[in-house]
Amino acid sequence: MLKYSNSEMMAIAAGRLIKDGDIVFAGTGVSMLAATVAKRIYAPRAVIFFETGGIDPALDEIPMAVADLRVMSGTALNSGLIEAFSTVGHRKLRTVAFLGAAQVDQYGNLNTTCIGDYHRPQKRFSGSGGGNDVASLATGVITFMQHEKRRLVEKLDYMTSVGWYRGGNSRQELGLKRGGAVAVVTNLGLLHFHEETKEMYLAEYFPGVTVEQVQENTGFALDVSNAKEAAPPTAEELAILREEVDPQGLICQPPE
Amino acid sequence: MLKYSNSEMMAIAAGRLIKDGDIVFAGTGVSMLAATVAKRIYAPRAVIFFETGGIDPALDEIPMAVADLRVMSGTALNSGLIEAFSTVGHRKLRTVAFLGAAQVDQYGNLNTTCIGDYHRPQKRFSGSGGGNDVASLATGVITFMQHEKRRLVEKLDYMTSVGWYRGGNSRQELGLKRGGAVAVVTNLGLLHFHEETKEMYLAEYFPGVTVEQVQENTGFALDVSNAKEAAPPTAEELAILREEVDPQGLICQPPE
C-alpha cells in the first residue's frame, strides 16, 4: 500500500474538487498544492491565480506567500489587487477559491481574525486578507483546516468570511449574489453542505479515519449518515505532487 | 514689422499664460500649438498631456486628434482615460486645460453641445468629450474661440462645461472645489475674469484690433476699461512655432 502524509491526502482530496476550466484562486501552503495538482491531473485548462494579481504563473517552484515572486513569473498577465479581486467577482467567470481558517462553523463561515474579544483578543490571527472578499465574490470556496473541536465550532469568535451565513437562503438575503462554501477539507475528511439547509455534513473520511473520530473532533453535531471512505491518493497523484509540484518538500513532507 | 496670422497670435498669446511646471491638458488644433510653444519658450518644465492618457509626448509632429498616435509616442507614460482624468483633478497638481467651444457666456461657461433645443437641435456639435471633466477638475481653463456675437453670448443654448457658473462664489457652491475660467483667447484679444464678480473683461486686444471691434462682436456688455494692446509675437516665438512646432503647417498657415 502506498504511504502518504495527511497533508498530501488533503491536497489531493481538494484538487479532485476542481473542474476543468475553473479559475482557481489559490492561497499558499496546501491550497497551492491542491490547485497545482488539480491543474496537472484533472483540470488542465484550469487557470490558477492569486489575489495579488498574478494570472496563470509557471509555478516551477512553490510560492511561500501570495506575493512571492514565483506568482508573478511566467504568468499570462501581472496586474494588481483591484484587477485580481474584480476578476474573482466577475459574473462571467466560474471562480473557485481555496482558503484556510482558524475556525469554521456548521454553515461554513470562517474566522481568521481572533479568538476572544475582537478589541482585546486572547489570540490574534492575520485577519481577513482577501478571505472575506473571495468568500463574498467567488462562485465557491473550499476551506482547509485541521480537524479539532476548537476549530469546528458552533459559534465563531469573529466572523471574518461569510459562507452560508445562517443557512438556507440567508446568504443571498445579505446581498451576496452567488457563491458559498463548497467544501471543508480537514486532515480527517471531506465535509460538504446540505443543499437546502446549508448545514455541514461528512461526505468522506480519509482511509484509516473512523466516523467516530470525526464526530469526536467536531464541535457541533455533524450529519454522518452519508459518509463513505475517500479513495486514497493514487500513485500518479502522489508522483506528480512529490516530483513536479513540490519537489523541494516545502509544504508536504512525505512520510518517512 | 513681422507678419503673422490670427491663429499664430492666438497660439502665442495663450502660450504666454502657461507657468513653468504647469501640467497642461491640451486638446488639438491651436491649443496644441499653444501648449507646445509654451513648453519650448516660457515653461520648459511644463508637462503636456492628453485626456486619452499620453503624458509628455515627444510631439515631433502635430497630433490631429487627442487619440492620434503622436500623443502616445515618446511619452513618459501611456495609460487610459481614467488615469488621465484623475490626474487632471489631482489636488497636488496644478493643471491647466485648453478647451475650444461654440459658445461662451460672460462667466466663462462653455457650450460644445448644440444650438437650439437639446433634444432636437438646429445644430449639433460634438458634445462634452472631456470638456466638462477638465472644466470641473482642472486648476484653470483657457478657452479658444472665434470672436463673434453669436459665440460670446448672454445665455448658452446648453451649458456643457462650467466656468464661473453664475459668478461670485457660485462655482464653489456647486461643489466644484477648485478651478474656473482663467482666460478666453479669441482672434481679437484676450479676455480675463474679474476676481470677485467673475465677469469677463477685455484684458488685451491684439495689434490692429480696436476696442470697439471687440465690443461689436461680443453678445453681452464687456468691461473694456482696463484693456491694453497685446505685445505682438516676437521673432523667436514665430520661428519656434513655424519651424519646430508645426513645420507642416497643419494648424496655422503663416500669412502669404
Added chain:
Amino acid sequence: MTGCSEIAERLFSLDQAVEEFIFDGCQLAIGGFTVTRNPMALVYTIIRRGIKDLHLVCHSNGQGMDILVGAGCVKRLEIAYGGNGRYAPTCIRFRRAVETGKLEFEDYSNYQMALRFLAGSLSIPFIPSRTGLGSDLMELEGFSPEVRSEEKVASRKYARIDNPFSAEKEEVPLLPALNPDVALIHAQYVGEDGTVRIKGLTFADLEQAKAADKVIVTFEELVPRSFIRQDPDQNSLASFFVDAYVKVPYGSHPTACFNYYDYDPAHLNLYRHMAEDDGRFQEYLGEWVYGVESHEEYLRKVGIDMLLKIKASPGIGYAPGLDRK
C-alpha cells in the same frame, strides 16, 4: 467558457463572431478613440449583416460610432463626444441623425463614461464622480421615461446623495454602471494562450471589455506563448475575459493602430466628403461596406500603396511625414 488556455475553439471569422454574439437591439461598446484603434472590420461586418436597433454606449468612438449611426444600425446612443479630431470636428452622420430626430441619445462626458465602464468592470452598481455639477449634462436627460424602463438602460441619468462620511452637507453625484451585452476591441497582439496585449494608449478598452457580458477581440498578430509571456507586465487582458478572437490585420483601418499603421488621412477625408450628402453616403457604404465581400477585398481596395504610406515606423509607432492634410 472559462479558463481555456488555448484559443483554437474561440477563433472565429468576422461573420461568425458577429453572428454568434451580436443581436438586434443589443447594447454594444466599441474600443478605441476617434481616429485610433476602432474595431472597424467588426463594425463593417455588423453593417453588412444588417444588425439593427443597437444601443451604442460610447465615450469618443469617432469613426466607428459615426458609420454605425449613418448606416442605420443604431437606435439609441449614449455618448460623450461625437467628433473625429480634425477630420470631423463633429461627426457628420451623427450630427445629421441628431438634428433630424433619428436617434434616441443622451450625453455624458468622457470621464463619466469611462467611470461607468469602470464601475461595470468592478461589478459595483454605481460610482461617485465630481464632474458634471451645475452643467446641463446633469440638468437635461436625453432618454424618455419609456426608454428608462428598458433593460440595460439606467433608471436615472445620475443620482445625488449626501456624502455619508462627511460632517458637513456635501452632495455627491453618482453615475450608473454600464454592463454592455458585447464589447468589441481591436488589439495588436494575441498570444497563443489567448492573452491580449494592446500597445500605446488603452483609452477605456479594458474597462469596456471587463464590463461586458461578451467580448470579441480582433487583432493584428497571433504570437507565440513564449513571446506574450516574456513580459507579462505589458499584457492587457486575460484570456478568460474573451469569448471570440478574430485575426484581422489592418482591422482598425481607416483608424490607426500604434506600432502597426497610422490613420489613413485620404480615406478619412473621402469619408468626410461622402458623409456630407445623404446620397453620397449611401454610395460610400455601397462601395466600401456592402460591396465588399471580405476584409481581404477591402484591403485590396485600400491598396498596397496606401498601406505602405501609413505603415508605422518602428520605435516611433506612427508614420512620420505622412501627408495628413
Added chain:
Amino acid sequence: MTGCSEIAERLFSLDQAVEEFIFDGCQLAIGGFTVTRNPMALVYTIIRRGIKDLHLVCHSNGQGMDILVGAGCVKRLEIAYGGNGRYAPTCIRFRRAVETGKLEFEDYSNYQMALRFLAGSLSIPFIPSRTGLGSDLMELEGFSPEVRSEEKVASRKYARIDNPFSAEKEEVPLLPALNPDVALIHAQYVGEDGTVRIKGLTFADLEQAKAADKVIVTFEELVPRSFIRQDPDQNSLASFFVDAYVKVPYGSHPTACFNYYDYDPAHLNLYRHMAEDDGRFQEYLGEWVYGVESHEEYLRKVGIDMLLKIKASPGIGYAPGLDRK
C-alpha cells in the same frame, strides 16, 4: 512641486527624505505586499529617527508593517492582513501589540483597502463594494468615537445606502476613501525624467501613491531617459506624482524585488526567531536598525554571499533553487 521634468532637486538621502516628509502622527501607506517590495530602507530610517504615533494604513504589508509596529512607531493601524506568508502566518510583533492592547486597530479586507486607495486616487469620497456583507468586518468597529473624530480617520467604518438606480430595494455598502499623508514605494527603475517603472505585480502601490499627499520612491536603478521612454506602456507612475526619490539598491531587503532579488529566507527566519521574544526583538532592532549607520553598512552586514544567493535570475525574476525553508 509639479511638472519638473528632471529629478535632480528631488533626489534625497534616506534621512533627508524621512526628515522632510514624515512627521510624528502622520498617516502612512507603504507599498509592497508581505514578503515583496516593502520599502524597508525607508522603514528602517523611520525607526532609527524615532518617528512615533504613525497611523499606518495597510492591506497586507507584512514585514514593513510588523517591524514598524514592533519598534513602537505605530499608534493606529488599519489593516487587512497581518501575516507574512509562510515566514509568519500571523506577524509576531503585530499579534503581540494587539493582544496586549498597545494598538488602536481596525480590520478591513484586502479588496476593501485597495478600493479605498483607489477612491482616494480618483478624488472621490467613497466607493461601493460588494464584500463584507454579513461579516464582523461590517459589524464590529475597531476605532472608538474619539478616534473617529480625528483628522484623516473616516467618520464611519462603512456606510450603507439603498442603490438609487435599482427599482427593488438593494443595500450597497460604501467604503470611505483613503488619502494618506505619505506613501512610500519601492520600485525597480526610475528614469532620469523621474518616470517610475515597477516590474512584476504592483499590488496597490499605484493607487496608494496617487491617493497620498506626498510620495517617496526608493529605487534600485536610475536609468537614462532613452531607456524609460523606449516603451512607455510599461511605466507605472509619472514624475509629477513623486515628491522625493532615493536611490537604494536592495532597498526592500529582506523582502523581494522582482527581477532584482528574492526575499532573504535566512533573514526572515532570523526575524521570526528574534520577534518571538520581547528582549530578543530589541536585540534585533539594536543590531539591524539602530546600530546600523547607513544602508551600505546594512548591506555589508547582510553580506555578499547572501546577496548573491538571492540574486534573481534574468527571465525568471526570482532566485531558482534558493533554500527557502
